[in-house]
Amino acid sequence: MLDITKIREDFPILKREVNGKPLVYLDNAATSQTPQQVIDVIVDYYHNYNANIHRGVHALSQEATDKYEVARQKIQKHFNARKSYEIIFTSGTTHSINIVANGFTTLLKKGDEILVSAMEHHSNIVPWQMLAERTGAVLRVIPMNMEGELLMEVYDELLSDMTKLVFCNHISNALGTINPIKEIIDKAHAVGAAVLIDGAQAAPHIKADMQQLDVDFYAASAHKMCGPTGVGMLYGKEEWLNKLPPYQGGGEMIAEVTFEKTTYADLPHKFEAGTPNICGGIAFGAALDYMNHIGFDEIAEYEHGLLEYATQELLKIEGLRIYGTAKDKTSVISFNIEGLHPYDIGSILDKLGVAVRTGHHCAQPIMDFYGIPGTVRASFCFYNTKDEVNTLVKAVARAKAMLE
Template identity: 85%
Template sequence: MSHIDSIRKDFPILKREVNGKPLVYLDNAATSQTPQQVIDVIVDYYQNYNANIHRGVHALSQEATDKYEQARIKIQQHFNAKKTHEIIFTSGTTHSINIVANGFTSLIKKGDEILVSAMEHHSNIVPWQMLCERTGAILKVIPMSQEGELLMNVYDDLLCDKTKLVFCNHISNALGTINPIEDIIEKAHAVGAAVLIDGAQAAPHIVADVQKLDVDFYTVSAHKICGPTGIGMLYGKEEWLGKLPPYQGGGEMIAEVTFEKTTYADLPHKFEAGTPNICGGIAFGAALDYMNEIGFDAIAAYEHELLEYATQKLLEVDGLKIYGTAKNKTSVISFNINGIHPYDIGTILDKLGIAVRTGHHCAQPIMDFYKIPGTVRASFSFYNTMEEVDVLVEAIKRAKNMLQ
């Protein structure tokens, strides 16, 4: 992107030094940085119209309510949901998945089958294991290849009339693989199963059109897409959200309460108990505005260039192995160097001002599959540069010399 310098100026944190070196931030898959435009929206909320929403008749409350609900409309339009109330504000992807897992407790019975992919984040494994324990359903795994691609022929074999739910991430946080979710959704629907797609890693790179995908549930965390932490969304088709019972009881999610009986509010409030992260919701909308202004096509093209350049440069380092070589992948590179623990490399890179992630990336089954303790993960965003890739490669060479 020709205007990379002006984009970088939007992110105050990129001017920081770490250990006396300019910060090279390559942990974007864990959380992205926040541009000044979104920080300003957060400050504006607390300075000018901080109030509780939906219940107040006073001016501040009405202003906060309007801005919060406008953000919901922005999110609906961005993901092309059919109706605004199909967008539920949550604290993030994990919360979103748990709402669905909890809701299905009353809809799943013993012997029903649930399919999950081998490359899921723990937040898309553990809630389903808990659901199986509660209901007696059986969890089955769609395996993957050495390249980090799902074995779709095995998926075909696993699908049957007992399959009630299928869960898969749109993009793997540990490998960068972009999964063929269109195929996964279509085949699941053919046997009558519902599908939840974890879009946390996809949202920064791809705009998912939930109607075109015909997906039943789609989850996103704002902190991966230049927004704040502690806010995200659950998209659900109206018919499914109507079937699921509320996840939490409290204020806002009720229509009427007496000591004898409570009736629940309509969507989306049925799933939004208590005072929400009002400022977060408004900032989530602002973050989408910011990224849409740059343009997702431009972001995808530039990040692909970064990925290709970084892959080529890293493979020139002796003994470096990349995990996740899918044909269709995004700007994440997980790697190890022969004979060196990933944590040791990450520690030296930090001393040189470079932020990467080391460990199993909350995707331990992937590491077990490759029989490794973890990887070093460099994840790139649209505000990273080719020069930063060069700095990373030189630092890895230096770390390698120190540790071997």
């Protein structure tokens, strides 16, 4: 069992009050909070060895470079990549996806097909639409059912020798559905297609194994894993990363530059033009250390308990409907109350100190599927408690009484 009281002491922001009420932070699917252990690493960087990396012979530069590359190795170990250079530092999942989408511009031709699931975040829709426009490839959608589960039999029908790329999130940010990505990957590979998995929502809850999954690309963001904003990672199989052209040109990503010709650096630097978020990368490694110390199996078990309890208690409120009732899901609850707008509910909850997300959660096609403008989304982390769930339920019931 997790010592939640001790864990909560690690997060200074959880001591805050909002509108005179103790903060109940339930917007973890948007960004998690940051423990003092990671904050200390950020402060230490700027206090003691702030310098540019890979270029300087002076002591500070070498120290920063060493810590940055150790962080890359921590990410490699956490996700079980074969090589550290298969881990590319990015600004986050969106940046990671765009690197791949841009790279495939040179690898696709008119009539090629790319598949994307119906429950994607806009970051895993728009880049592929842009890729299709550039190349003449055809974008096809894997549909879902009312429970928020992908129709895998339709996926089987969509796959063909024309399929070149498949894109799917590991976990839906809007519904909490855990998708059967291993099956998706294996079936795509059977027709010769590459697969990118958006792991932004899964990485805080599931320790994904790149070699076991045999996935071609996997993307994640530090800020959903107790780390800072503005940094993330792209995992790519070495053979695929070597096929893709650089995403940006500039310093660091070159081997040799003349006005006649430029040759590119080896992996991972080929995709890391310019000065990176050095402090962010180091803090990403520290955040993984923190979460691994707690234990991902323990986190998953605890969060599942919160999900079950919150689902049970919220459904006691008359007129409340939960969207996303898949058998396999993580600690996200999207809901509406009949006749009430989600924004109005969220605004009242904020006045009561409860932070949730309202709207379409950058997953507008899901909302269109259900015929709704959006939902109220409560998303839980391992530092949340059943007492906070009770506060949420009471606040939702009060909002309902005020708005009816």
